[in-house]
Amino acid sequence: MNTNKLEQAGLTKNEALVYQALLKSGPNLAGRISRLTGLHRRTIYDITDMLIKKGLIGYIIKNNQRLFKASSPNKFLEIMKEKENSISEIMPEMLSLYSSVKEKEETNFYKGKEGLKTVFEDQIEEGKEILILGASPLAYEILKFYFKWFDERRKAKKIRTRIIFNKTEKKLHIPLSEIRYLPKKYSSPLSINIYGSKTAIIFWRKENPIAIVIKDRDMAEAYKKHFELIWNYAKK
DSSP states (O other): OOTHHHHHTTOOHHHHHHHHHHHHHOSBOHHHHHHHHTOOHHHHHHHHHHHHHTTSEEEEEETTEEEEEEOOTHHHHHHHHHHHHHHHHHHHHHHHHHHHHHHHOEEEEEEHHHHHHHHHHHHHHHOSOEEEEEEOTHHHHHTTTHHHHHHHHHHHTTOOEEEEEEOOSSOOOOTTEEEEEEOGGGOOSEEEEEETTEEEEEEOOSSSOEEEEEEOHHHHHHHHHHHHHHHHHSBO
16 A cells, blocks of 8 residues: 555654554554664654554553554545535635635736737636727737637627727727727737736736736825826726
8 A cells, every 4th residue: 555645644754664464463562663664763662652542553462561453544535524614614704714815915927929828818717897008909919819719709899999099091890899009109018917806917928928917906006096097097
């Protein structure tokens, strides 16, 4: 029997060796366990003390000598069940603490095309109006075909968007969107998407594009004000 599984169940390597030896040999003296496992006799006493505390072995006295014996392997299931019950009891409190911290602020970094898709999937999941400052035409090259699918789902969920593009040769038609334009001289591969309490800063480059998503309500509100200022300046 491989002791790795016993270690995965929560035993140390030496504890697993001793427990396995007792399963195979039956009740045995510390000296005999030492020979079976290759562990020092003093170490055996330390390990058996720990296994007794865990309820995985016991002992009997025979001829004034202590013989250690393994408890039923079913004890592992009992221990795991006890741990599960203990965790279940405190789970609501832990989730509450996790949510309160997560709600305050959170910053995630994403790289590559799949990372950027994750950012846009988050916008769909958020379900709030999306404000895009400095939308880059590179986005349609880097995530080719993706935005058609993205816009279909956004339309299905009735998520509106306002977009500030840099001046292009032709007018763009994007569903449920209002678009305005800035002079071409302000063109940049950097864009900022604001949605709900999140701000996504995206650097659109063909090789290894990156995004930083910051969850901070105050920051998102500040960026929304900045967006509105530029929105009023931009041309239809």
